């Protein structure tokens with residue numbers, strides 16, 4: 001579902017707009033990312049539009065923040081080893097290490113439009 005975004009223009013609430021519409025206006029220079037904006041459902045505070053939409057530096061499309069767990073596979077192996085070695089002291093250390101690996105996240109921005117990926 002598209003988010004509904006409102007702008008504050010001359011002290012009046014205008015909208016709703018979709019992120020795509022606003023990105024298009026940002027791209028043409030008609031709208032500033034510093035404009036006051038509010039996304040429906042968000043906390044009731046006006047903030048800069050740049051907090052709500054994130055344009056792609058390459059194509060101006062919308063960027064999404066994606067979280068990945070790059071060490072998850074390794075973490076599971078380490079935990080399995082930890083269970084196998086549970087009778088030894090090293091087992092608990094392996095379990096802790098495995099949990100740390102599983103919970104390591106890597107965030108990156110993905111462009112909906114051109115598919116490029118940018119580090120967060």
Ligand SMILES: [Zn+2]
Pocket residue numbers: 056057058059060061111112113114115116
């Ligand atoms: Zn892009």
